[in-house]
Amino acid sequence: MKVALLVNPAARAGSHSGAGAEAAEILRARGIRTTIISGGSAAESRELLRTAVEMGTDAVVVAGGDGTVHLAIQEVAGTGIPLGIIPAGTGNDFASTLGLKELDVSAAADTIASGRTRAIDLARVTRTDGTTTFFGSVLASGFDSKVNDRANAMRWPRGGSRYNIAILVEFLTLTGIPYEVELELGDGTREHVTGDLVMATVGNGRTYGGGIPICPDADPTDGLLDVVLVRPAGRMRLLRLLPKVYKGTHASVAEVSIRLVRSVRLSSPGVTAYADGDPIGALPLTVDVVPGALTVFSP
Structure with a gap:
């Protein structure tokens, strides 16, 4: 070989x-x-x-x-x-x-x-100019993309703890962001969500930010993507949500909704999305799943 x-x-x-x-x-x-x-x-x-x-x-x-x-x-x-x-x-x-x-x-x-190898899904991002990019783990937009902006600019500390610090700092100025979200669900039906959101996240994998299970049940072999939408709430209520996010139990919170989709289009003015930890492009973006697109060595 x-x-x-x-x-x-x-x-x-x-x-x-x-x-x-x-x-x-x-x-x-x-x-x-x-x-x-x-x-x-x-x-x-x-x-x-x-x-x-x-x-x-x-x-x-x-x-x-x-x-x-x-x-x-x-x-x-x-x-x-x-x-x-x-x-x-x-x-x-x-x-x-x-x-x-x-x-x-x-x-x-x-x-x-x-x-030993196995095939897993990838997510494909299509920008408004028609260019495409694949990602393997999570696409973040809204609050979590602002966290990425801040974490990437930090010289200290190294490691996953800088994401935790960036989350707390961004939380101090947290506000709702106007979104339009068009979802093609796993059963082929469509759903349209409009209004203010704190964040809209698309997962092929479970974690981002060095292990935060934002899409706790995502399976990169199921032919679907997990979309996590978080609606605004009082700051203290959202602060209480953070420990649940770190445990992957936030799906039980009323302001959080999770959809299994074949594709999703995210639109919001002035929001840059991150995928696999790096900036991927400004919204609007369309994300769809490509089943079995990547062969990986696996334990």
Whole structure:
């Protein structure tokens, strides 16, 4: 097996070259030809990866976090080329979706060397200009995208705790945002939601922000996406909602509604959406599920 191992030194959490080199050594010891590729920017890394795919690599491995995984997904989605992950990022939410988040470099590399794969769904974002992007975990818009804005701008602390701090700071100025949401439900019926929302989130996976289970029952193999809508309420009531969000029990709160959908269109003025932790585009955006679009190495 020939493997292209992508390492992105430009990732926010810093260089992952150590994890990448260790993983490459383990894979080579298992008889897997492994070539490390790394660009000085996301665009350069993606171009190098695209070349590796065109030249016939048997698999792609990422040593990094959600942003680097997101980059790789764009090149391997729909190709049947399996994707492996060495979790080495800040949040590692997509690795969590695959049951890889807690694995060290050696165990993650062994998962790839075992050759066991499975197919999972991806979500596809379509912008107003017709361009598309895939994501694997969660798309956030509204309050949670503002949290991402703030967390990304923070130099301290590193790790998932910065999301917790960003949540508390953004909560101080929390207001409802006018939305229009068009849903195609799993049974093919349609639903139209208008009015103020605190946030509108679309999940292929369960977690974002380094493990927050915003879509607690999302299943990346069910051919559906989970849409979580949160309506405004008093600030103290929403503050009491936060512990439920961290436990994944917020579906029981009256202001929260969760829908299983084939597709959803989100519209709101001045709102930027994030997917897999990175900005994906300004609303309006349409998100639909692509069943079985990604093959992954799985424990």
